[in-house]
Amino acid sequence: MKRAKKGQGAKAKLRDYFLANVGKVLDSSTLQQVADGSSEWARRIRELRNEQGMNIKTHNDLGELKPGQYILVDLKPIPAFERAISKETRAYVLDRNGFTCQMCGAVAGEPHPYDPSRKTRLHIGHIIDKSQGGTDDPGNLRALCSVCNEGAANITLERPTSDKLLAQIRRAPGVDQLKVLEWLMGKFPKQAMDLINKR
Incomplete structure (x- = not known):
């Protein structure tokens, strides 16, 4: 495998590595090493795809890939997106x-x-x-x-319903249940006082 050049930022190193390995399945541990262990390596890959138009696919895009695997399919650019969030x-x-x-x-x-x-x-x-x-x-x-x-690129998760949340809270130890109660009372102090006054 070809290595990325020294003296570059994580994104540039990842870009060079993908270009040197077009069509090859690359795993997340290798890519993190290429990015010098940066905790932002996955974000840099999303930037290469979304902002620079590199045709990088994951298991969310291709069924034959496993979670944590990436592939630069070809050198044909895909539409790139600017960072336009004010x-x-x-x-x-x-x-x-x-x-x-x-x-x-x-x-x-x-x-x-x-x-x-x-x-x-x-x-x-x-x-x-x-x-x-x-x-x-x-x-x-x-x-x-x-x-x-x-790990959130191209993933849309539904928020848990109150029934699911209550089921999880009921399973938790009493100490953790009290932490949840404390957090809820801090987040909704007025509603908490209204409930206490109704008793």
């Missing part, structure tokens, strides 16, 4: 989503629940990916943490 729109979406990841519930600035070694950083992600016709309209945008955003 600062105002980003601020609106983050505020609307309560500065909380809409996939895992991690809160900006707090230790990430799935990776406590790093603090949660939020990004703006598309619900319907631009490669599938999605727009930059706020209704198609959501806050995503960097952990979820790395």
Whole structure:
């Protein structure tokens, strides 16, 4: 396998590596190494596809690929998309989503629940990916943490219903149930007081 050149940024290294391996299935661990171990390697690949028009496919696009596998199908460019999300729109979406990841519930600035070694950083992600016709309209945008955003390209997940959430909470130990109660009372203090006063 050809290696990427030294002295380049992660995106440039990934681009060179894909170009040197057109038509070959590449796995995520190799690509992360090519990107010098950057935690943003998957995002850089999405940028190559969405902004530079590289015809990179994943298991979401091709059934024969497994999760974590990528392939640059050919050198024919696909329509590229610019980053057109304004600062105002980003601020609106983050505020609307309560500065909380809409996939895992991690809160900006707090230790990430799935990776406590790093603090949660939020990004703006598309619900319907631009490669599938999605727009930059706020209704198609959501806050995503960097952990979820790395694996969220072209994935649209439904939010859990209250019945599913309650089923999970009922299964949790009492200590965790109390943490959920504390969080809900902090998020909805007025409604919590109204419920207490009704008793």
